[in-house]
Amino acid sequence: MAANMKLLAAVLLVCFADFTSVSSSPVPVVIWHGMGDSCCNPLSMGSIKKLIEKNIHDVYVRSLEIGSSIEEDTLNGFFMNVNDQINMVCQKLATDKKLQSGYNAIGFSQGGQFLRAIAQRCPSPPMLNLISVGGQHQGVFGFPHCPGDNETLCEYVRKLLNFGAYNDEIQSRLVQAEYWHDPLNENEYKAKSVFLADINQETTVNQTYKTNLQKLKNLVLVKFLQDTMVEPRESEWFGYYKPGQDKDLYTMFESPLYTEDKLGLKTLNATGRLHFLSSDSDHLQFTEQWFIDNILNKFLK
Numbered sequence: 001m002a003a004n005m006k007l008l009a010a011v012l013l014v015c016f017a018d019f020t021s022v023s024s025s026p027v028p029v030v031i032w033h034g035m036g037d038s039c040c041n042p043l044s045m046g047s048i049k050k051l052i053e054k055n056i057h058d059v060y061v062r063s064l065e066i067g068s069s070i071e072e073d074t075l076n077g078f079f080m081n082v083n084d085q086i087n088m089v090c091q092k093l094a095t096d097k098k099l100q101s102g103y104n105a106i107g108f109s110q111g112g113q114f115l116r117a118i119a120q121r122c123p124s125p126p127m128l129n130l131i132s133v134g135g136q137h138q139g140v141f142g143f144p145h146c147p148g149d150n151e152t153l154c155e156y157v158r159k160l161l162n163f164g165a166y167n168d169e170i171q172s173r174l175v176q177a178e179y180w181h182d183p184l185n186e187n188e189y190k191a192k193s194v195f196l197a198d199i200n201q202e203t204t205v206n207q208t209y210k211t212n213l214q215k216l217k218n219l220v221l222v223k224f225l226q227d228t229m230v231e232p233r234e235s236e237w238f239g240y241y242k243p244g245q246d247k248d249l250y251t252m253f254e255s256p257l258y259t260e261d262k263l264g265l266k267t268l269n270a271t272g273r274l275h276f277l278s279s280d281s282d283h284l285q286f287t288e289q290w291f292i293d294n295i296l297n298k299f300l301k
């Protein structure tokens with residue numbers, strides 16, 4: 001009897017230990033790098049991954065690699081159709097056993113709008129918090145500075161965009177053309193943009209996108225107040241140029257996307273799940289402490 005009790009106690013202890021370790025294991029984090037960058041650059045995504053791991057004991061952090069090498073990952077950030085990238089990442093997330101109970105997502109620069117597409121198109125496994133760090137949710141109309149360190153590559157991208165961002169060939173291959181938003185040619189943008197116009201419900205409204213986006217616990221939008229790389233920087237908070245010119249801007253609250261409630265942003269705002277954060281710096285130039293105080297401690301723990 002006593003031996004049985006001991007055994008029972010031991011079994012219970014093991015079960016309990018297992019249970020507590022499962023229930024207290026931290027929510028995994030998926031990160032998607034920006035243009036000109038890669039999954040594993042020790043100066044960017046590599047150090048972000050380390051920073052999260054250092055501050056959240058035992059957390060699983062997956063920095064997405066698009067392709068099978070760092071070189072491929074970097075080049076795909078320019079030349080792999082975004083819809084194909086979304087499909088690829090969707091598969092990666094669905095087959096990663098560690099993510100199946102849900103994950104938090106952090107997208108840097110263009111990775112911000114790409115992860116929003118994941119939230120809208122791939123609800124399983126569930127994305128819990130989406131943190132967009134300098135993402136361009138209404139697109140861009142200019143790259144005054146090159147974010148990566150490859151100026152040659154950036155010049156080439158600019159040339160292609162100038163040649164014709166909405167040219168079919170360029171649309172199908174050039175990532176930056178797929179979120180190029182020309183306010184002087186709104187109709188052409190809506191008709192031709194294969195990625196941004198789709199996720200922003202510009203031509204047809206896909207109810208699933210709205211349903212899925214509203215599942216987020218929080219949508220966190222970080223804008224860089226001194227951003228010199230994204231034009232206009234208001235795009236990081238869903239603002240943009242009013243159609244027909246490139247000076248006057250509307251805010252997210254004034255945008256058709258919001259007023260016509262095409263994405264469920266109204267609901268997210270009304271329920272306190274939409275957060276506008278800023279860093280008083282240039283593009284992605286936040287400090288480690290800013291990241292810990294505003295992102296890590298508030299949304300990842």
Ligand SMILES: *[C@@H]1O[C@H](CO)[C@@H](O)[C@H](O)[C@H]1NC(C)=O
Pocket residue numbers: 120121122206207208209
């Ligand atoms: C709406 O989006 C979902 C998720 O991506 C997709 O499965 C579905 O085919 C889309 N519906 C239409 C009409 O495009």
Ligand SMILES: *[C@@H]1O[C@H](CO)[C@@H](O)[C@H](O)[C@H]1NC(C)=O
Pocket residue numbers: 075149150152153
């Ligand atoms: C820039 O990218 C091009 C195209 O991939 C490559 O050939 C070149 O070596 C790169 N330059 C630098 C400085 O990384």
Ligand SMILES: *[C@@H]1O[C@H](CO)[C@@H](O)[C@H](O)[C@H]1NC(C)=O
Pocket residue numbers: 253269270272
């Ligand atoms: C957004 O949410 C905030 C906070 O709940 C609220 O004060 C504000 O009126 C909302 N904005 C709009 C346009 O609904």
